[in-house]
Every structure is written in structure tokens, then in C-alpha cells.
Amino acid sequence: MKWEDLTPDQQQAVMATEPRVIVFGGAGSGKTTVALWGARHFLRSPNAKPWHRVLFLTFSRTAVREIARRSGRALTDVREKVEIHTFHAFANRMVTAFGRYAGLGRDLPPFRSDAEGKLLGKSARHLSYDDLLPLALKVIRTPRVRDLVGQRWPLVVCDEFQDTDNEQWELLVELAACGARLLMLADPNQMIYAAFLGDRGVGPHRVEGAIETADHVIDLGAPSHRDPTNVIPAMAAAIRRREFDHEAVEAALRGDRLRVHRAVPDDDLLAKIRQEVDDAWNRGHRSIGIFGHSNRSVAELSASLFAMGLDHVLVGLPEAHGEALAALEAACQFGAGHVDFEQVRLRLAVFLTASIRGSTVPELALGLKGATTLPPSLVERLNNVQRGLQQSAADGVENLVNAAMNLWPSLGIAAANRPWNQAARTFGALARQAQRRARARETDAFFTELARSVSDQRTETLFEGDGATGKSIQLMNFHQTKGREADVVILVYRDADWFGREQEPFPTNSRLLYVSLTRARQRNIVILPPTPHALVAPFADLPAVAVAPAPGRQQVPTGTSI
């Protein structure tokens, strides 16, 4: 993308130099692009010193990286100087690097994931996810770290600013106090975390408060660069306002930018999805997003799609992925005689806990941990697994890795097979890599390498949220859609979906719906169950409209609009 391709509003936002700048813009209006250009503009200015970097704080690193990748050559020369972190990854970085100089001790307490915390309880001897930001603040506030922070990041960009909670906001304020300019990107209509993070301070007051202290507020308006015709953003905005009879919705239907499949029973769902995927590919579209409601329904959908041979990336369940890797490693370490089987059972319990959302610990997890008794059949299978690992270890590392990969399926526990199998494939790849690295060295070297790469991967899933990039079909739940985009988006609704106690006009759920709808560059496809929830039921009542063909448009490969 070239400088001339930016709108005057966007150019103005790029050039802004005030200490606090807020850039508003609807979905796809190019906020992230503006911020990356702003970073480049600063880094290439005469004021930039060789040691300066731009810090990009976000909720999903992948989404920003994706945009950076697509922004092409414009950013090549400064890309190394733009540091993209999630809030928690940034906090973790600060705490790991400098916590020891801020009273946290030379050896930081080991990190305990959410699932570990749930299963084993919180303790002062462990760090949890929730501890990170307060600790990072403590670290940054020590004068000796403060100097370094102020020196390094004269510009801090906050993506999805409308969703920042109190601690994240405090961190931004602290970075500003160190001397950084703040560039806040916001779209109040995309605020989707308020419902379940309200107690952490996520809410409309964030943006309202920031406007008061901002030196410059820029509104990029609604025009979408994701969909330059603005048909999809206008339609999504109307639906957010619950105006299903708005002409923008009709326009979208007429232009084939919105398709609705009514009363699709579960049995027909896969066929319907397949049909739409094939159609999208035939029209030259490259990327497809399939959004479902809950993690569980998305996971089930993923399994079925795999079964029918539709390759895709399942975004989400990141913690389960990391915990499965840890369990796989523990199994190998057991086979090699480095740890007890108790350790393997504990890792399996943590994995199961991570795979199942909710506040309670699954009964089976407690059993695996040893707190309750397990069914005799499962005990026997565990014994078999234990023997199997020991025997395969005698036949070499490769056999051991294979035995570990088959561990969970051979326990016959109905839940969590999907994340396990996904993680097992990753683990197999990591093991091969570790083997190459360890070369002909002793097996000990292999296990050291393996432990290291598993630990890195697990940390990545814990702090960075998501791992999927570039795959043509991405499957995720509605809450994970922010910041992403695809040529064609398929929204899957089922009878069993639970949308909370919210009533018409569904303020929070409508925002989530808006975010999901605005991810599409070309087309939204809404698949409704026989008895849809009131939130999406009005889709079923939309009039049948004759689709006007848009010649020339369909054959153009898209995906490079930014």
C-alpha cells in the first residue's frame, strides 16, 4: 500500500504528533494500517534515534502481524523496530527481564496457568495470569527500569483500545508517564468484552474518559477499506441497531454480500458449509472464516469438517493446546525415566481442565490428579498406558513419541480428543525438530531440546493467544474474531446456542454480531437453525431478494485490499 492510497483523514492520523491521540474508526476503516504507518512515519523522522522502537499493544498479535505482513514493502525497513505484543506478553516480558530488580527475587515464582490454578488452587508461590500486569506495573515504576522504557518506546500504539480493562489502561498511562506518546485505536461498536470483563473495568467509560484527556481525536468514520463499497459495514451497522429492515441490509442481500440459509437442521449443516466453501473457492476467494458460538460447538464442527476432508485451522482453545503439549512431554519424560507417572497424570488432569471451559474442575481431572477415585476401567487403561510408554521407550525415541501421541485416545475419555490430536501433531513436529537439533548427541540432549521447545510453545499459547495464520479456512468462536478478516465469513448458529439473559435490543450481543459481520471483505453467510434465538431470528424474516449479478467482481482474487 502506498502513501497516496491513504485517505486525507488517515494521513492526518499518521502525521499526528500530540502526546495522546485517539483514532476512531469503524470496522475495516484502516485503523491498524494507520498505526503501522504512524510507526513508520515516526521511526523514519529525524527525531528518531537508532535505539527507538514502537510498541504495539494488542489483544491478538496475529491479527496485527497479518496486517503488517499485508501492508507490504511500506513497512519493510522499520518492521524490526515495531514490537507487537499482547498486553500479557508484554507484562511477562517486563517481569521476566526486570522483576528481579523490583523486589520479585532472582528466581521468579513458576507460572501457573489458569487450568493449573483451577485444578491445584492459587498460591503465593506461583504466578498466575492475573498477577502479570500488576507486577509489570511495579517493575516499570522502579526508576531504573523506567529510564529504559522511556528511552525505548517514544510511541505506544494500543489496538482495540475500547476493550482495555483498568489494569491495561493503568499500564498505558504508566508508559505515557515514562515519556511515550499514546496512539489509541478505538471503535466503541466493537466493544465485545464488556459483558464478561465488566468487573475488570471494561466499558464505555474507557473511551469517554480517554477523549477528555486526548490532545487530538481523529475519526476515520465508517468507510471500510476491508469492503470499499461500504455495503457490508453499512449492513452490519444497521443490524447492530436492530434495523433489519434498513435499506443497507436489503442492498447487501441484493448485491449477494449477505446470504441467509434458514432452518438448516444439524444433519444438513456440514453439507451447507461445504457448499458455501466450494462456491467461495469457485469464485476465486482465498480466505474463509467459519464462526461458531461456543468453543464446544466449534470443536465439534472442526472434528466433522476434518472427517469430511475439509482442512482448516481451529483457532482457540489455546490453553488446552499448550497443556496438551506439556502432558505429551511429561509422557515422554516418564518413558525415559526422568519423572514419575504421577507427573503424567497431573499433566493430563491439567490438560482436561483446560479443555473444558467453566469454573468447576471436571470430575475426571480430580481423579487423574489423585484426589478422587477413578472408574476401574480407566485405572486399567492408565496402567496399560504406563507400561506402553516404558516399553516403547526401550525401542527408541521415535516409538516413545508415537506412544505419547496416542496416549489420550487410548484412555477412552470422550472429551478433549480434538485439542489433543491437534497438539499431538504439533508435538510430533517439535520432537522431530528436537531430534535434528540434538543430532547424534545423547538422548539427554534430545529431551533437553524437547523440553525447551515445548516450554516455548506453551508460553506462546498462554501469552499470545492464537497461533493460526495464513491458512485458507479458519474456524473460531465469535469472541475470537476481532481484528481478523476473511473474504467470506460463514456465521453458524445452532438451536443450543446460549446468549445470556440479555433482552431486545441485545446491546452486547449486537456488538458481537457487528464485529463478526464486519470481518468479511466479500460476503457474509448466515446459517440459521430451525428455531433460532431472538438475537438472530430476524435474519430468517428477511425478504427474499433477487440477487443482482456483479460482473467482473467475482473473478477478481481478493485478499490484497489493504
Place this chain on the structure above:
Amino acid sequence: MKIRYARITHFRGFEQLEFRPHDHVFVVGQPGAGRSDLIEALWRVLSPDSTRFPLSEDLDFHKRDLSKRIEIEVVLGELGPEIEQAFLDRLEYWDTEQGSLVEEIDLPDEEESEDDGSLERVLRLCYRAVWEHDQQQARDWVDFPKFSDPDADDYKRVPRDLRGEIPVALVNTAGTALSFGARGDLRQLVGADQQTDFSATLDQMMHGIEDLAAKLVQSKDLAGALDRILEPLRVPLGLGKKAANEIIRFAPEGGSLAGILRGLQATVKLRDELGFLPLARHGSTLTGLFQTARALAGPDSKGAVVLVDDFGEGLDLDAALHLASTLRQRAGQVWLSTRVGALGQCFRPEEFLRLTVASDGSRAAHSGQPPTTKAERIAARHLHLQILPAVSAKSVVIVEGPHDRAALATAAMKLHAEEGIPLLAAQRIALLDAGAADQSGGHTAIPRLAQLARRLGFHVIAVVDWDRDAAIAQQSLTDNLASAHVVIRWPQGYAIERAILSGLDDGVIRTALKDVAQALAVTPDFDPAAVSGAELMKRSAKFLKSSGGLHAPFVEALPKGVHSALLRKCLDELRTAITKTGHVQL
């Protein structure tokens, strides 16, 4: 950038060496004590090129014990914002007062800037090498000890591109100066990768050479000669009637740019009447000068850690002094290793790092302390004037004044010439005199100089007078014994003059006095023939002190086979004193 701390473990001759530089480092020492190994060790940890190839030599492992790891750790300070930010997460803190790493800091409720004053942000790097028995080579790398755990065999390696950020320069005095060769000294300096006019000039030169070489065959006589060569080949090669110059041309070095560049040698015109001469023809000094100056011209030399091994070889002292001083000014920290002690004039006493090696091969490092008292400042002056020539010695003998030194040195020469007794230098013993730069008369200067010499790792032998005042004599002996390893004391009432005269016949003394008087055109204030015995000795001793000291000439004037008894005894004692401690009474 400066190295604040260095530790070398299990590397070559070093079992373990720790060192905290004060500023620049002047590396001197006994032969075989590890000057070059020290420079090599620092290069290993600082240069991005050091681990490019696996280490196939097991000689780097101390005593070839392959079961242990080589470790070379450095703490780098005075980093500047660019390096600090390049290594942000890896920074650590260094307590500049304690000279130690700060592992953690407690918080900070009332933490104040004054407390921070002694804390410096530093970067710690460690080079490690492990022998791999199955591969018969070593694996080596550089890691961040901050995040590495050797017990768990877990090392956070420093990526190569980051290692390239560390400003370090190695001054290589071997090889050709001003060369365009493969290691491309000059091309690197011109910055040939970037847009410079140099590439175009090179192209021009290449084409020019090609054209000129091609024109050779326009010589009719050469063409004729080539024709004769081609004659029998025309049929088999199917050349027809083509002219020789259509078939054969000449290109220097086969037309390869690298070859031509290799062949280019700098010629230098320093004086008009000599014209341009190849650099090598000007002598090794000029080559050495250019090599050092080339290192200084490097873009990264300013503020960098500059490592120089065997500096001054092939340079005359004045030029070497100038360059050493320039290096010291330009570099963030220069590590100048040399055999030329006199270059120490450019450095402060606390910048000395003297390496020693014991008879069992174990090495040690000694360094001067920054002077804090007047006594230390005075001794520091001695250091430059007195200790510099002794830096390569193993033991030093400190005498009270220049006459003591002159007399002992001359007596030693005479014994060597006449009886073949080895010189003190043969046992790496250097003679220093404490009084030379101190007007206090010497005896109080000895302990100061002795302390300093001890700190630098010398075995120190003091040779002192026995004062007539018993109390003063006792105090002086105690002081000297506290400072030197060995104190050799002349008999009571003896100073160097009487020692010189000891055991000599009256006749021998008279002849020698006469010879000295004649040779140096001085006249004794007494008639040697008129006195004898104790009186002759007393008057002669006084005369020896006149005219700025006639000690050495007198010793030299003694006939062949005649030696002062006490001087001979003293020299004998010195030779055995290098392995013992305590008081020796002559």
C-alpha cells in the same frame, strides 16, 4: 563500551582467571604467562565470528582435560543507549563500588537515586565450549548467563546478529597492511557494500587493464612470434587463416578481479627523492604503523573495546608510544598486550595487568591499584620509571639507590665475563633502585616500591643498609620484611661503598683508584699512597661517592680475577633468594 569484569575458566593455560579492569588495560607479563591467550579469550566472547566454525582443536581445553567446559564470561558496561536497547531484556546491574553483579534488588519503597549511583546497567555474555567425544570436536557458543542454567544444560544463546552489535575491534599486526585481499581490510573500510564511488572506480580499473593488456598483441613482433607458435596447430584446431591477435589475448591474473586485487600492493612515497616504494620495502616499522592506524580508522573503533596483541613488535619505541596513546584515547577500552614495558608510560598504574606463571605452570594475574595515598602516588611514579623495564622479569631486586644498582650490575657483568657466572637477567631477575625518583634517600622508598612490585606479582628482594642507630635499623628491617619477600642486609655499618671495597688489598684499591681518577679526570682529595687499612677504606669510600658516583667505574677497574667479597656474596644470595622468603644477613 568497557569490560567491567572478565573471567576465564579452563581455557588454554588458564585454570581460572578473574579480573576487574579499572579503565584501559595494559597487559604485560612473563613469557608464557598467557598474554595472547587472554586477548584470544576476549575475542572469543566478543566477536560474532569466533564461533563460525566448530572447534576441532582440543588444545584450548586446560591441560587437555576434555571433561570440563571452557567458559569465558565478560560483564560489559558503559553501553550507551543503542546497545542497551538492542539487549534490553538481557541487561543486568553491576555494583561499581563492590565490583560485583547485582543478582536482585529489593524494593524500592524509599529507594533513592543516591543508592542507584553505584549501579550500572551492564550486559553479561559467556562463551562456552564443550567437547563432543563422538564428533571429535567442540561445540561452542556465546550465551546470556542471566537466562542460562548450566546445571540444566539450558543456555540462552546470543543470536549472531545481536553479537554483531557489540563494538569490538581486533588489531591484527600480522599480514599485509593496506590490502584489498579476501579478508578485504581496505574494501571493508571503504564500505564496498554500500553505494560508494569505489565500485565504479574498480570497474574502470578492470576495463583499463583489460584494454591495455589486449593491446599487447598489436605488437607486430609479438604477433609474429605467436604466429610461429600457432603454425603447427592451425590444422588440428581448425584455426584457418585467422591472425594471431584474433586468437590470443592477454589478461592479468586470468581476468579475475579478486586476482588483480590480490596482486595490488600499496606503494608509499615518504620522501620525494625516494619516490614510491612498496610498503614492505620501507621496513617493518612502517608496515606496523599502517596496520595499527588501519584498525583505528575502522568505523567501530570509536568507543569500542579494542584488543591488540603483541603491540609494538617491529615498531620503534617513539612511534609505538604515539600509537598506544592514540588507541587509548579513541577506544572505549583498549586491551594492549605487549612485551615492550616502556609503553606503560601511556597507562596509569591501575591499568596494569601483569600475568605471571609459576614453576608448576599455574598462571595468575596481578594489577595495580588506583593510588589513594601520597605514598601510593609516589610509588606510582616509580612504577613508570622503574618497573616498566622489569615487566617481563620474574623477580625484582630493589636496592636503595642508583649506585647500589650500578655497582651490583657491574660486578655481575665482571663475574659473568671472567668466571662465566650467569647474569641476573638469565634468571629473570631485574634490578630496580628505589631512590632514583625519590629524593628521600631510598630506605623509606624501598617498602613502597616493594609493595607495588608484590602487587604486580613479582618475587621481591630488597637489599638494604644496616643503619648505625639500632632502633632505626630494627624498624627499617621490620618495614622491609613486611613489604618484600626477602630482605638482604649489608653487615652493620656497611653501605654500598664499603661493600665494594670489602676484601680488597690496599694495593688493589690504590691501583683501581688511580685508574679511575685517570680515566675520568678526577682527583681524589687525599693521597691513597699515604693512608692504609681502615683509613684507606674510609677515604676511598668517600671518594667513590664524589663526582656523581664512581662505583661502577671502580668495580670495572678492578683487575681480572679480583672481586669485591661482599658484592659477590650478595649476588650469590640473590640467586637463591628467588625461591625463599625472610631475612638474609650478609
